[in-house]
Structures are given as structure tokens and as C-alpha cells.
Amino acid sequence: MGKEYSPIKKKILLLLSVGIELSFNTSPLGHIKAWKRFGREWKSIKEEELRKAIRDFYRKNLIDFKKNNDGTQSVVITKKGRKKVEKYKLDNLNIKKPLKWDKKWRLVVFDIPETKRVARDVFRKKIKSIGFLEMQKSVWIYPYDCEDLIDFIVNFYKINQHVNYMVIDKLKNDKKIKAFFKL
Numbered sequence: 001m002g003k004e005y006s007p008i009k010k011k012i013l014l015l016l017s018v019g020i021e022l023s024f025n026t027s028p029l030g031h032i033k034a035w036k037r038f039g040r041e042w043k044s045i046k047e048e049e050l051r052k053a054i055r056d057f058y059r060k061n062l063i064d065f066k067k068n069n070d071g072t073q074s075v076v077i078t079k080k081g082r083k084k085v086e087k088y089k090l091d092n093l094n095i096k097k098p099l100k101w102d103k104k105w106r107l108v109v110f111d112i113p114e115t116k117r118v119a120r121d122v123f124r125k126k127i128k129s130i131g132f133l134e135m136q137k138s139v140w141i142y143p144y145d146c147e148d149l150i151d152f153i154v155n156f157y158k159i160n161q162h163v164n165y166m167v168i169d170k171l172k173n174d175k176k177i178k179a180f181f182k183l
Contacts, residue, residue, distance in 0.1 A: 054075060057081065060080075062078060062080055062081035063075050063076065063078060063081055064076050064078055086156060095142070097144055101143055101144070103169070104169055105168045105171050106141065106142045106145065106147070106166070106167055107135075107164075107165070108127060108140045108141075108142070108150060108166075109138060109139050109140075109166065110123065110159070110163040110164070111162055112162040112163070116157075119157040119159050120159070123153060123154070123159060123163070127150075127153070128140075130146070133177060150165050151165075
């Protein structure tokens with residue numbers, strides 16, 4: 001996806017993607033009102049950094065400007081910008097472990113064709129980085145609920161029809177697996 005952005009630029013793009021308002025107004029009073037509506041997240045970003053990031057995002061077609069009826073301009077994220085945001089979200093996925101294990105195993109089984117080798121390799125690498133354990137080729141296990149996360153990943157890579165997510169109550173010979181997950 002090209003050059004990586006700084007944490008501040010990532011934060012700005014992520015904030016824009018969730019629809020947090022950012023508008024520009026040529027009048028000082030309108031500008032002050034807009035900044036007051038940004039909230040804590042926007043306030044942590046210096047105005048000059050924000051303006052520089054906005055210019056950069058515009059040049060790279062990640063955002064566009066929309067004229068409002070009241071004379072202000074709003075920043076809207078483009079399709080290309082949304083793709084970049086989805087990549088950032090994918091890079092930062094993790095699973096919150098509950099305080100107590102529900103004694104169920106989550107299996108991810110996949111058979112992704114050779115024509116989608118890149119997606120298959122990236123998917124395998126991603127679930128390994130999350131903490132899954134490979135039981136055998138294309139069969140991975142994890143002790144905590146992660147269905148939403150797996151759905152997000154397979155939708156992102158468009159491999160839905162090649163991946164199955166299962167929840168099982170019993171697994172024979174699971175001592176080594178329990179030890180791996182420190183259960």
C-alpha cells in the first residue's frame with residue numbers, strides 16, 4: 001500500500017473514517033466553533049499537523065472536500081481512503097481475552113485455492129500473529145471468541161467461501177494445546 005503514515009496521520013485518517021466532523025470555514029468564528037466540536041481526539045493533534053495531513057491526504061486522493069449550505073467545507077473520506085483505513089484496522093486487530101476461559105475451542109479451517117495464494121499467505125500470517133496455533137496444515141485453533149475478527153479478515157481479503165470458523169466443546173489430546181495457551 002505504499003509508504004506508511006505516521007501515527008498522527010493514521011489517527012487523523014481513522015477519525016475521518018468514523019465520521020467525526022472536520023470542517024473548515026474561512027471566518028474565524030466559524031473556525032473556532034468547528035474546533036470546539038472536535039472533542040478530545042482532535043484536540044490532541046496540533047493544528048499545523050492536521051492541516052499538513054489534510055493537504056497530503058487530498059493530494060493522494062484519500063479525502064475530498066464538500067461544500068456545505070452554510071458556506072463551510074467538510075472533509076469526506078474517499079473510496080481509496082476507506083481502503084487505507086481498512087488496512088490500518090486490519091494491521092491493529094487483536095482479541096480481548098476474557099477473565100475466564102469458556103472451555104470452548106475455536107477452529108479456523110481453510111482451503112484457499114492457489115489462484116488466491118497471496119490472500120492465503122497473508123491470512124495464515126495474520127491469524128498466526130493474532131495468536132492462533134496451527135494444529136495441521138490449514139487448521140488453526142484458538143481458545144477465545146474471535147468470530148467477528150475472523151469475519152473481518154476474510155471479508156477484507158474476499159476469501160469468505162474458503163474459510164470455516166467452528167466452535168467446539170471437546171478436543172481430545174489437548175494437553176499440549178492448553179499448555180501453549182497457558183490454560
